Amino acid sequence: QTVVTQEPSISVSPGGTVTLTCGLTSGSVSTYYYPSWYQQTPGQAPRTLIYNTNTRSSGVPDRFSGSILEGKAALTITGAQADDECDYYCALYVGSGSSGFGGGTKLTVL
């Protein structure tokens, strides 16, 4: 069974740029997996950031961008801010009406 993978944790300096990735244990991620990204602060519902690989959801600042990098979906945050510190999840369409989430990346801004 193919599993969606993410870095468990990543750190970035305030004002810096960071890239989170979303891969598969078997094979490469392409646009056909319709990668999407979600942001979640503790105790809150997820917030949709990116869908269809690189389309920002309404109200999401352009500091957040999505792409495919070397066989993985990627979420890049430029000019990181303190309130970007939270959990980020990717999701992939894995066929037959099903979606798979990655295990999430805890982003620390310090």
Next chain:
Amino acid sequence: EVQVVESGGGLVQPGGSLRLSCAASGFTFSNYAMSWVRQAPGKGLEWVSGISGGGGATYYADSVKGRFTISRDNSKNTLFLEMNSLRVEDTAVYYCARNLISYWYFDLWGRGTLLTVSS
């Protein structure tokens, strides 16, 4: 206001059953596929089940197949998740999410309802 609101969570013994509901408002409910996504305490998100706008197609994660049943009542703008043979590992916050199948993503989330399975 466009929103979905979950209800029905609670404490259930292992082997028990429970039905979750999700009330939708502010949009044409029957035009959208819907999903349930859960999050165990301190863990990540897990897609559980999805249903087409008309209700004719349903999908399940392997972890709940045969135990959970998703359904909807479009006349009442409500989504359901019937859960049977509950296990301790089903303990989680269950989120209702609107599914945009054109790009296979979740564009609207509820605040969730907590299910605790414990003896």
